[in-house]
């Protein structure tokens with residue numbers, strides 16, 4: 001700022017000096033012109049004075065000739081000279097400007113008039129008396145006047161020459177002064193410019209530094225804005241992925257969605273999502289990108305990322321020996337254990353990381369952020385699954401409970417109506433189970449219930465729904481199975497129970513039997529209650545008829 005003021009001030013001074021130097025030739029030219037005008041004026045004045053002397057000389061010659069000859073012919077030129085003299089004298093008076101020149105001009109003019117008057121007087125006397133005229137001429141008055149006139153004209157001429165010389169001398173002095181001033185002005189301006197130059201250079205340097213700093217800052221801000229926009233997009237995608245996982249009915253159902261979001265979140269990278277199975281192995285449920293296919297299944301101890309510590313380590317780990325023992329190229333991959341509430345729920349493998357360390361760090365940071373959020377969401381999904389399972393499962397046998405049966409029966413009935421397909425219901429009750437409890441104890445009774453549940457599970461087909469209805473009573477729903485086929489299958493189950501070892505661990509009965517009542521929609525019951533009622537009545541009849549048998553509901557059971 002201070003520099004800027006200095007530069008402006010110096011620039012103004014330099015400008016003024018240069019303007020002055022530029023004005024000098026004009027000023028000098030004006031002096032030259034004035035001198036030239038004065039010289040011309042004085043030259044003209046000198047010509048006038050000489051002409052005036054010539055006229056008087058002509059007039060005097062004519063006068064002499066007339067005095068000597070008396071002939072009027074000689075008076076003609078005197079008359080002409082006389083007529084020309086008056087305007088010539090007026091021009092001489094007008095042609096002088098300065099005070100002294102004017103006085104001299106007036107004196108000369110006056111003397112010329114006196115000379116003219118003297119000539120006129122001699123001519124007038126000659127007309128009367130020649131001798132008197134000759135006497136007048138002889139008196140030399142006219143010659144004195146002419147001498148005086150010549151002297152004055154010479155003086156005036158000398159004065160004019162002197163003035164001219166003085167003017168020329170002044171002009172030379174002015175010219176020298178002007179040259180000196182011009183040179184001084186140029187030197188001064190050069191000096192000032194010399195002083196100005198370092199300041200300007202410094203200012204330019206400072207400005208250039210400022211511009212560079214601003215450019216660097218702008219680049220930083222641009223990069224920060226880009227980064228913020230990228231992070232914002234990533235956060236939005238992560239949030240959307242988490243919402244999708246939350247909305248999915250199970251973690252396995254969520255996995256393909258995760259794969260799709262991961263492909264958008266980490267463009268250019270490939271990867272796989274593994275979920276931990278109940279048997280403790282990792283199973284691949286999603287894969288994205290164009291990278292190499294990762295193993296479909298992986299044992300926990302095959303992964304260096306997982307076996308490194310006793311507890312799963314959620315920090316990213318670059319594999320160096322490949323998964324599942326397979327050879328893998330070094331680097332370019334990170335395996336991220338998905339740990340939620342200190343429990344491993346799965347693993348995310350990201351492949352194709354950049355070889356540029358900075359870019360790789362960013363990719364790993366993003367993969368780590370995705371993995372952390374995903375682990376929590378998958379953990380929550382598993383928790384929800386577990387809660388949901390617990391709410392519909394019977395804790396003793398692991399079969400569905402009565403609540404689930406009620407819901408399923410209503411749903412399956414609706415489906416059967418839609419499809420016009422049969423739906424069979426089996427109600428199974430263990431025979432004399434009270435005696436089992438009484439003889440072997442309640443724990444042995446529980447063991448028998450679990451063994452029978454296993455047998456039912458083994459007997460069931462895909463689509464069958466087996467539930468513990470309560471106590472020692474089980475129900476099985478057989479969609480798209482007509483009553484005859486259901487009766488056949490029920491008898492197979494009865495026989496399987498009859499032939500199984502009821503207490504494999506010992507301490508209980510060796511054998512148990514069960515009675516089964518069978519009913520089917522729509523023949524034995526149109527609604528859920530009617531169908532159950534019919535099957536239960538058939539079971540009652542089986543008990544009455546001696547147990548360990550299958551009874552199909554008939555018209556009397558409706």
Ligand SMILES: Nc1nc2c(ncn2[C@@H]2O[C@H](COP(=O)(O)OP(=O)(O)OP(=O)(O)O)[C@@H](O)[C@H]2O)c(=O)[nH]1
Pocket residue numbers: 429430431432433434435437441442443444445446449470471472543547
């Ligand atoms: N150990 C055990 N016993 C149970 C459980 N639920 C019900 N029971 C018993 O099952 C027995 C059912 O007996 P009952 O209803 O008299 O029938 P039953 O002895 O099987 O006779 P029938 O059905 O007529 O063949 C009772 O002794 C109950 O205490 C259970 O969860 N565990």
